Amino acid sequence: MNNLLDRMLRAALLDVQLYEEVEADQEAMGQAIAVVVLSNMAAGIGNIGQGGLSGILLGAILALVGWFIWAYITYFIGTKILPEPQTRADLGELMRTIGFSSSPGLLRVFGFVPLLGPIIVLAASIWMLVSMVIAVRQALDYQSTYRAIGVCVIGWIFYIIIMIMFTILFVAAL
Template structure:
């Protein structure tokens, strides 16, 4: 448990070595999924505004978003915008993107009306940062702007899919 919490805090603090450790350690896929569940639950609690019956659907939606964003990062980064040094598999991308959802735990505080907008916006930007670092490590990119481009393109692709459904 201590190792898991150490990883979570290192990811939240945007420490690149934490992402490298997660990439190289094959064990934490279940940890990444657990962290995603916590983040999804926190997002649901903060966003449903007291409508308890909406929480399960909000959790499922957040989990589906993780799968979609991870798949898009993989397809864009590992297949379309592949660099010669890129060596990655889908599980590695999903594991790193799952850990990158860690700041989403703070979205549970979004139920507070006075700060909900700030919390949702701030954590969304934070998750963009953690996901960009996750993308950079997962795809072995040396360039942060390239990782940011893939992350943003995947996010835009996810938004497009979301509005098509």
């Protein structure tokens, strides 16, 4: 557990070496999953007034599905459409680094705090996005941070479209 907490702290501190470490560590997938679940449970707790306890569980499940979808989209865009000459990566490497980029999301547990909660959630969300850019840059061996930003933005757009389609299908099925 100490190793996980240390890695989460280093990920939140935007430690480039941490992202290289988890990219190479195939045993870190379980830890990456734990980070994604913990981050989204923290968001659920911070927003418990709206989602209740069932919202926390559903949010954790949807977060894992969303993490996989976003990682796959990012992998495809980053390795097939916008690779740099030295880009060599597999889906697992991206899943591990992107998973750890969720570490700052633990701060979303404070979302329920009057007045400050929304500011904390916004700051944590921006911090997570910056972490993801670093995770993608390292996993895809990019020299350009701008390329990593582009891959993240394009991936996010496709991710949102896919999640909207899933939501529409889910609501239609009810």
